[in-house]
Amino acid sequence: MEQAWIAGKPAALDAAIAEAASLLAASRCPLIAGLGTDIAGARAAIALAQRAGAVIDHMHSEAVLRDLDVMRSSGVMMTTPGETHVRADTLLLAGPGLLEAWPQLPQRLFGKLPHAQGDPGAERRIFWLCPGRDANLAGSTGKIVGKNPGDLAGLIAALRARAAGRPAQKASVSSKTLDEVAAAIKAARFGVAIWSAGTLDALIIEMLCGLVDDLNATTRFSTLPLSAADNADGVLDACGWMAGFPMRTGFGRGFPQHDPWLFDSRRLVDSGETDCVVWISAYRAAAPGWRDAPPTIALTGREAGFRSPPRVHIEVGRPGIDHDGVQHVASLGALASIGATQPSERISVADAIARIAAALPGERSC
Amino acid sequence: MLTRIAGGRVIDPANGRDGVGDVWMRDGRIIDAPQGARAEATYDAAGKIVMAGAIDIHSHIAGWNVNTARLLLPDYHRAAARRPAETPLSNAVLPAFETGCRYAAMGFTTVVEPAVSPHYALHAHLELADIPIIDKATLTVLGNDDYLLGLLHANESDAAIEDYVAWTLDMSRGLGIKVVNAGGAAAFKENVRAFSFDDVVPSYGVSSRRIVKALQHAVNKLGVPHPLHVHCNNLGLAGNAETALTTIAAAEGLPLHLAHLQFYGYGKEGDRGFSSAAAPLAEAVNAVRNVTIDVGQVMFGPTVTISSDVLRQFNARHQARPRKWLILDGDANGAGIVPYDYRRTDFYNAVQWAVGLELFLLIEDPWRVYFTTDHPNGAHFTTYPEIFALLMSRDLRAQWMAELPPAAMAVSTLPSIAREYSLFEIATMTRAAPARLLGLTDRGHLNAGAVADVAVYEDDADRARMFRAAAFLFKDGELVVRDGSVTQVRFGRALTVRPERDRAIDRRMKAYYEDRYGLSDELLKVPEHALGRPEPFERVPCVS
Numbered sequence: 001m002e003q004a005w006i007a008g009k010p011a012a013l014d015a016a017i018a019e020a021a022s023l024l025a026a027s028r029c030p031l032i033a034g035l036g037t038d039i040a041g042a043r044a045a046i047a048l049a050q051r052a053g054a055v056i057d058h059m060h061s062e063a064v065l066r067d068l069d070v071m072r073s074s075g076v077m078m079t080t081p082g083e084t085h086v087r088a089d090t091l092l093l094a095g096p097g098l099l100e101a102w103p104q105l106p107q108r109l110f111g112k113l114p115h116a117q118g119d120p121g122a123e124r125r126i127f128w129l130c131p132g133r134d135a136n137l138a139g140s141t142g143k144i145v146g147k148n149p150g151d152l153a154g155l156i157a158a159l160r161a162r163a164a165g166r167p168a169q170k171a172s173v174s175s176k177t178l179d180e181v182a183a184a185i186k187a188a189r190f191g192v193a194i195w196s197a198g199t200l201d202a203l204i205i206e207m208l209c210g211l212v213d214d215l216n217a218t219t220r221f222s223t224l225p226l227s228a229a230d231n232a233d234g235v236l237d238a239c240g241w242m243a244g245f246p247m248r249t250g251f252g253r254g255f256p257q258h259d260p261w262l263f264d265s266r267r268l269v270d271s272g273e274t275d276c277v278v279w280i281s282a283y284r285a286a287a288p289g290w291r292d293a294p295p296t297i298a299l300t301g302r303e304a305g306f307r308s309p310p311r312v313h314i315e316v317g318r319p320g321i322d323h324d325g326v327q328h329v330a331s332l333g334a335l336a337s338i339g340a341t342q343p344s345e346r347i348s349v350a351d352a353i354a355r356i357a358a359a360l361p362g363e364r365s366c
Numbered sequence: 367m368l369t370r371i372a373g374g375r376v377i378d379p380a381n382g383r384d385g386v387g388d389v390w391m392r393d394g395r396i397i398d399a400p401q402g403a404r405a406e407a408t409y410d411a412a413g414k415i416v417m418a419g420a421i422d423i424h425s426h427i428a429g430w431n432v433n434t435a436r437l438l439l440p441d442y443h444r445a446a447a448r449r450p451a452e453t454p455l456s457n458a459v460l461p462a463f464e465t466g467c468r469y470a471a472m473g474f475t476t477v478v479e480p481a482v483s484p485h486y487a488l489h490a491h492l493e494l495a496d497i498p499i500i501d502k503a504t505l506t507v508l509g510n511d512d513y514l515l516g517l518l519h520a521n522e523s524d525a526a527i528e529d530y531v532a533w534t535l536d537m538s539r540g541l542g543i544k545v546v547n548a549g550g551a552a553a554f555k556e557n558v559r560a561f562s563f564d565d566v567v568p569s570y571g572v573s574s575r576r577i578v579k580a581l582q583h584a585v586n587k588l589g590v591p592h593p594l595h596v597h598c599n600n601l602g603l604a605g606n607a608e609t610a611l612t613t614i615a616a617a618e619g620l621p622l623h624l625a626h627l628q629f630y631g632y633g634k635e636g637d638r639g640f641s642s643a644a645a646p647l648a649e650a651v652n653a654v655r656n657v658t659i660d661v662g663q664v665m666f667g668p669t670v671t672i673s674s675d676v677l678r679q680f681n682a683r684h685q686a687r688p689r690k691w692l693i694l695d696g697d698a699n700g701a702g703i704v705p706y707d708y709r710r711t712d713f714y715n716a717v718q719w720a721v722g723l724e725l726f727l728l729i730e731d732p733w734r735v736y737f738t739t740d741h742p743n744g745a746h747f748t749t750y751p752e753i754f755a756l757l758m759s760r761d762l763r764a765q766w767m768a769e770l771p772p773a774a775m776a777v778s779t780l781p782s783i784a785r786e787y788s789l790f791e792i793a794t795m796t797r798a799a800p801a802r803l804l805g806l807t808d809r810g811h812l813n814a815g816a817v818a819d820v821a822v823y824e825d826d827a828d829r830a831r832m833f834r835a836a837a838f839l840f841k842d843g844e845l846v847v848r849d850g851s852v853t854q855v856r857f858g859r860a861l862t863v864r865p866e867r868d869r870a871i872d873r874r875m876k877a878y879y880e881d882r883y884g885l886s887d888e889l890l891k892v893p894e895h896a897l898g899r900p901e902p903f904e905r906v907p908c909v910s
Contacts, residue, residue: 242496
């Protein structure tokens with residue numbers, strides 16, 4: 001069965017590798033984007049970027065950088081999925097998209113607190129602020145406060161004011177409801193605010209973090225920002241230890257530079273600044289969203305749905321399915337090694353990139 | 367390949383050697399001078415100093431906490447990304463690759479990352495796998511974890527605790543066990559805001575003392591060479607020397623290592639209620655044989671504090687410079703990341719600087735005081751050469767002290783201390799002693815059979831310049847650094863211990879993880895194949 005294509009026509013893997021290497025070698029500003037891959041794939045991709053002077057970006061960088069932006073400009077209390085599961089007597093869910101980000105959320109967090117030392121399995125109090133389209137997902141456990149996600153900023157501002165004992169401007173819910181939620185989060189023994197940065201803006205995230213910090217003056221409260229898909233948090237980790245920066249980092253000047261605007265893959269493609277794209281999507285076979293792409297080397301599943309065939313397309317295996325892979329695991333909140341469930345001969349992103357790198361002229365220096 | 371390092375002054379305290387001579391290496395090991403053989407490669411060390419590769423027992427170089435600190439401090443202003451090397455914080459938390467290169471340039475060949483939470487062990491080892499040249503190891507953090515506190519609460523047997531410690535070391539691939547503010551992070555989750563040695567974690571009814579003693583005994587009984595590595599309660603607080611003294615007394619004759627003692631060297635004397643208490647601490651260490659310490663020296667400049675002491679970091683979060691921080695209520699200990707700027711003009715920071723040097727100079731036995739800055743908490747590891755120079759010259763110290771707030775020097779004994787470290791003592795503290803402390807019998811010395819990790823330095827009167835750039839560094843017998851520049855990139859190993867255990871603990875832990883977290887304990891494993899390096903681990907034997 002074919003595993004590689006050049007300009008839409010089946011090709012030998014070796015020929016596809018050679019074509020990819022020659023495209024990269026001729027490129028003046030390569031872009032490695034998508035980056036939906038396991039840690040081995042991310043390490044290989046970042047090493048390739050260092051060597052080729054490329055830019056690295058992830059398909060979910062917007063969401064990742066929204067959470068990160070708050071972290072690197074203010075203070076953040078965080079906790080783990082595990083501590084939330086065993087300890088959180090109060091949950092403050094904010095905005096829609098939570099179950100998309102973490103499908104196991106209801107089964108992990110909506111039940112009673114597990115019995116622990118001195119803590120006999122109590123009910124949790126759950127408030128879901130402005131769930132929007134997800135209102136029906138709250139089940140019977142949670143109390144929905146506000147509906148429209150557009151009201152979330154005003155609602156959190158009002159809640160923060162009331163929790164601090166200050167008067168609040170008129171919010172989208174009644175002052176009685178507002179005071180009820182404010183009293184409940186202040187009475188929490190260990191509360192956790194949960195959101196998905198895919199659906200919130202940075203200002204709302206910053207307000208939530210501020211609210212949580214305020215609450216810690218008298219009780220314990222923390223946050224659980226949910227991860228984006230396609231191993232975004234895992235790739236973020238690898239970028240951190242290899243480049244010292246998150247994604248949207250360029251190596252074109254011989255050292256890593258981080259700039260979320262300059263190294264936004266869509267901007268690089270739309271402006272014509274990049275002349276060669278390596279597009280990686282090993283988990284879902286997603287195609288990039290842009291229209292007129294420069295020559296593209298695609299490392300994806302077979303049915304990626306490109307608008308026109310990439311110059312080079314190599315079908316790669318799915319981490320944790322076709323081959324073992326390390327990735328960020330939502331229920332653990334950390335990197336873990338996942339064994340292949342249906343081992344296959346499909347090449348991994350890491351191996352494909354290693355072979356492309358081996359075919360490049362020149363060597364990496366220290 | 368037969369290699370000869372010829373005619374240097376060989377300083378090898380483990381073997382009592384200090385004199386001009388040769389060092390021979392073959393196949394990655396030190397060998398005795400062969401009769402009549404010709405070296406295939408000879409390096410001229412005439413006029414130079416030859417020591418074993420240096421060993422750092424406590425430096426935060428990898429793992430979730432360290433990496434999150436990198437992400438917290440992108441060295442860039444939102445408006446404009448600038449070249450990292452030009453910004454002051456660019457050194458605060460180096461990426462993995464530069465970490466290995468910078469350590470090697472200074473002649474270091476083994477570095478211990480001292481705070482790995484079991485749930486982030488794979489992450490830590492992945493980072494370590496990307497640190498070139500040096501060998502690495504981790505200490506696994508216990509003492510705020512529900513399972514251990516549950517065992518103590520239920521008065522389970524010593525054997526049950528030992529099995530759990532052994533299981534955790536195996537799963538996390540650690541070289542030893544560290545405890546960080548024992549019980550403090552667990553108590554903080556229950557809204558406790560101050561926690562001392564005899565305070566009790568509310569839900570478990572277990573004191574910090576009991577946790578430390580239980581782990582100390584377990585580590586000792588299992589034959590883990592490195593004694594329990596203790597980060598005491600009350601870090602950074604005025605008057606906390608009492609806490610350290612209490613902990614030293616509680617060691618009760620068994621081996622115990624106290625980490626970054628400088629951060630516990632504070633009294634309450636003087637106008638500001640903050641003074642050096644290094645002298646009584648040093649006296650207490652001098653008076654016992656079973657306690658070792660490392661210093662955690664402070665140097666001036668911007669850095670970031672990275673600690674599993676969540677309670678301390680939470681209480682210090684509003685002292686962040688710049689004003690941003692992250693506090694993680696983790697599955698066990700968690701983490702606190704608070705950037706900080708130690709300033710020469712700051713009374714408190716100057717006292718901290720003095721306390722560290724006092725401990726180095728007042729503790730008499732260089733086999734029991736270890737050279738650390740608690741990187742990056744007290745200072746970045748690239749400041750080591752300056753600290754060596756300060757230890758070796760009272761004149762240099764006097765120059766520094768003249769620039770510092772007189773009020774700070776007035777509450778310290780440092781101005782009255784004349785001692786100067788010799789090169790032999792520096793080699794003891796950074797080579798021979800740490801190898802012994804960690805149970806690495808084939809490191810830290812230059813006898814036949816040792817790993818051929820050898821650092822060669824110019825005998826430069828400017829000791830900082832000397833230690834900043836090794837003339838040669840050999841790792842496993844191969845030249846990797848020349849004149850402070852890396853000449854060859856290769857990847858080392860992570861050192862681990864695996865004490866024996868009753869395998870029934872494996873079933874108990876599987877059931878525990880499923881019951882408490884609804885997760886498989888398989889997720890905690892650190893499989894060799896996941897690290898992407900050939901032979902990523904080297905096992906260090908336990909002592910029987």
